[in-house]
Amino acid sequence: MKEKEVKVFNGNLTSDLKNSLTKVINNFDSYEGGIGKRNKIKIIKVNDRELNIKSFKVPHFANQIVYKFFRKSKAQRSFEYANMLTELGVGTPEPIAYFEYTTAFFFKKSFYVSENLDCDFTYRELTKDFNIPDYDNILRAFTRFTYSLHKKNILFLDHSPGNTLIKKNGDSYNFYLVDLNRMCFKPLDFETRIKNFSKLTIHKSMVEVMSDEYAKCSGENYNKIFDLMWKETEAFQEKFHRKKRLKEKVLGKQ
Incomplete structure (x- = not known):
């Protein structure tokens, strides 16, 4: 046809x-x-x-x-x-x-x-190289960027390491979202906002920094943010690896 x-x-x-x-x-x-x-x-x-x-x-x-x-x-x-x-x-x-x-x-x-946008790196590089110059400021700026999305009622469902491009602009950083086909535009409750960080990293040190900066932006309690962000990060990783093991098991039987 x-x-x-x-x-x-x-x-x-x-x-x-x-x-x-x-x-x-x-x-x-x-x-x-x-x-x-x-x-x-x-x-x-x-x-x-x-x-x-x-x-x-x-x-x-x-x-x-x-x-x-x-x-x-x-x-x-x-x-x-x-x-x-x-x-x-x-x-x-x-x-x-x-x-x-x-x-x-x-x-x-x-x-x-x-x-096509030429970027300096993506968020993914932050998860692999902790020696990137100005590392802490970049991670905190990214957290502020994510907070600004939430304030604008934007839920980026594919908020994962490769989907944010980062471009240095003098002493600051600009962030650009890609892979956009899964998004919601609606008021976001606390749990939804914090869960939005769950796909970004496996490193507790990064979760600690993002929790600290998000607490500063939102005025919400750091421990409350960190406990939920780390819990959701671990849950996502467990689900990811369980799915991967199942796929390997199925393919192994073929």
Whole structure:
């Protein structure tokens, strides 16, 4: 069955860039490189603009129907959430466009396009190298950034090590969220806010610093914050490794 192409563009794009970007998307697989297993990300120069193009894998059969008729695609949500974050003054690479390919009854491929952002490092580096210059200030600035998200009623569900880009700006730091398709915008209670830190690190020393800074920002009790943040961190790690062991056991039997 022939696929139908659906395009949504940022209104600031010129027709020339739209046409060039369409050609790139239609020939995405012919471009070399890329990172990612389930989804593929490639940095491609289009009309002298360096763009980050994320190709989402084709959903399984049931979700092809769900995404076709009942739910927004990951690409569309990424585009719309990026625009919402920008309006709220939260850093994220500039959203450019999203593409969807469908048939009459099924959802197929989709792509999210944003401006490529050169960062100095990601939060992940903080979990691996404690000797990064100005380490404590960066971690505390990141905690303040997360607190600002919560104050704006933003719950970033994929708040994990690789999804915050960090760029040094003089003596301060700017933070940019990526991988945006899972977000909520609603008032957040204490437990939800603190649990939002659970995927970020396995190191108790980092949890101690983030708890201390979050207490300073919020005026809430440090011990209460730390006890919950560390409890949720351990719970997430246990769930992660249990799932990993189960997967290895299943694959081992095949």
